[in-house]
Amino acid sequence: MEFWETVEPKYKDIVLKYLINKDERILYQGQKLSRKLIEHHIAPEEIISLHKSIMMEESASADQILDSFDVLLEVMMAYGIAYREHQSLRTQQK
Amino acid sequence: MEFWETVEPKYKDIVLKYLINKDERILYQGQKLSRKLIEHHIAPEEIISLHKSIMMEESASADQILDSFDVLLEVMMAYGIAYREHQSLRTQQK
Numbered sequence: 001m002e003f004w005e006t007v008e009p010k011y012k013d014i015v016l017k018y019l020i021n022k023d024e025r026i027l028y029q030g031q032k033l034s035r036k037l038i039e040h041h042i043a044p045e046e047i048i049s050l051h052k053s054i055m056m057e058e059s060a061s062a063d064q065i066l067d068s069f070d071v072l073l074e075v076m077m078a079y080g081i082a083y084r085e086h087q088s089l090r091t092q093q094k
Numbered sequence: 095m096e097f098w099e100t101v102e103p104k105y106k107d108i109v110l111k112y113l114i115n116k117d118e119r120i121l122y123q124g125q126k127l128s129r130k131l132i133e134h135h136i137a138p139e140e141i142i143s144l145h146k147s148i149m150m151e152e153s154a155s156a157d158q159i160l161d162s163f164d165v166l167l168e169v170m171m172a173y174g175i176a177y178r179e180h181q182s183l184r185t186q187q188k
Contacts (some may be wrong), residue, residue: 031130043174043177044170044177045167045171045174047169048167055156055159056160059156060156065156069143069145073142076170077139079139079173080136083170083173086133
């Protein structure tokens with residue numbers, strides 16, 4: 001099974017659980033998943049696209065979509081860290 | 095003026111223009127802005143956070159928030175490219 005096929009249900013599960021119960025522990029699951037996404041070279045825009053699809057499928061309300069941004073933020077923070085590593089790597093090479 | 099203070103109104107302007115007129119040329123403005131964001135070391139999660147704030151301020155509807163994801167996608171693509179550069183740089187160093 002392709003890694004991406006396992007990401008879709010996992011990410012969806014995290015987002016939907018978070019909408020039911022805004023618990024930090026669920027965000028922590030998002031953080032753990034995001035490390036795997038980066039390991040598997042999943043691009044950040046793929047997560048944005050997946051997030052939008054989930055919100056559409058679920059016919060989420062505006063408030064739910066806004067709440068779901070917390071999960072997106074958590075995941076993008078991991079990309080931010082990877083990106084800052086990139087910058088420091090480039091600085092070292094100069 | 096701090097760079098970030100100039101980003102907020104520019105990004106907001108692009109998002110709101112896009113919601114009025116879903117035009118590719120507005121997405122292209124987003125693409126240009128995202129290059130500057132990366133040059134100025136703005137983290138991707140800062141954009142997610144800004145995007146959420148704009149949607150809240152504007153009391154956007156669910157449909158509007160979903161449409162606005164196109165801008166977020168465009169901007170995150172630039173981060174994705176920067177991130178892939180990071181990966182290829184790392185591979186070269188191994």
